[in-house]
Amino acid sequence: MTTALPEPLRTRWQPLRTGLVDLFHYDVEEFHFRDGRLLLRGNNGTGKSKVLALTLPFLLDADLSPRRVEPDGDPGKRMEWNLLLGGEHPHSERLGYTWIEFGRLDPTSGETHFRTLLCGLKAVSGRGIARHWYAVTGQRVHHGPDAPAEGALSLVDATGTALSRDRLVEAVGGHGMVYDQAKTYRRAVDEALFGLGEQRYGALVDLLVRACCTPSTSTS
Structure with a gap:
């Protein structure tokens, strides 16, 4: 059974879907927003906080440091742990992706427009994050047994292996750009979604x- 993809209902950009590919304990996982909101339910330890840590605001910020990604800011929780699982993953290297899709309606024509932000990460045992890259594209991510729509983007190949950076460049083609530097990626995200300029965008992120990564405190 094929689940219909969410469609934008507003003229302003709104998040529609987010997903992980070969990250944490996920192979290929996708989460849908409803009216720009996402509700994750589950028992403690099932990965709800991890999904948020690896998607938003990380995909707007593009900073891999624990102080920016981890909810508790623990410097020991380096990004490579999310791939190699502290040595518990069966392979000594692993490549994965995190992505989020935004959509909006054109106020004049009523046409739908999409922007997908993504980050590819490769971790190698003993080396940490060996390489990472980012992309902004107008394609919609598609994974599954049914044939993808024309122009859709799959982050895995026919064998289920996550795409390398070079293969992602080929897959994105003329629909977007792949970036190696966080600064240029952040500028592209701002231009695609917000139009705030470097200082205002930085302040927003x-x-x-x-808001997301400040540990909560309690008083007695």
Whole structure:
């Protein structure tokens, strides 16, 4: 049974879907937003916080450091742990992706427009994150047994293996750009979704990171 993809309902950009490929304990996982909101339910330890840590605001921020990604800011929880699982993964290297899709309606024509942000990460035992890259594309991510729509983007090949950076460049083609530097990627994200400029965009992302990654405290 094929689940229909969510469609944008507003003229402003809104998140529609987010997903992980070969990250944490996930092979290929996808989560749908409803009216721009995402509800994750499950028992403690099932990975709800990890999904958020690896998607938003990380895909707006593009900073791999634990102080920006991890909810508790623990410096010991380096990004490579999310791939190699502290040595518990059966392979000594692993390549994965995190992605999020935004959509909007054109106020004049009513046509739908999409932007997908993604980050590819390769970790190697003893080396940490050996390489990482980012992309902004107008394609919609598609994974599954049914044939993808024309122009859709699959982050895995026919064998289920996550795409290397070079193969991603080929897959994105003329629909977007792949970036190796966080700064140029952040600029592209701002231009694609917000149009705030470097300083205002940086302030927005800093606010989101503080809101998501500041440990809660209690008083007695």
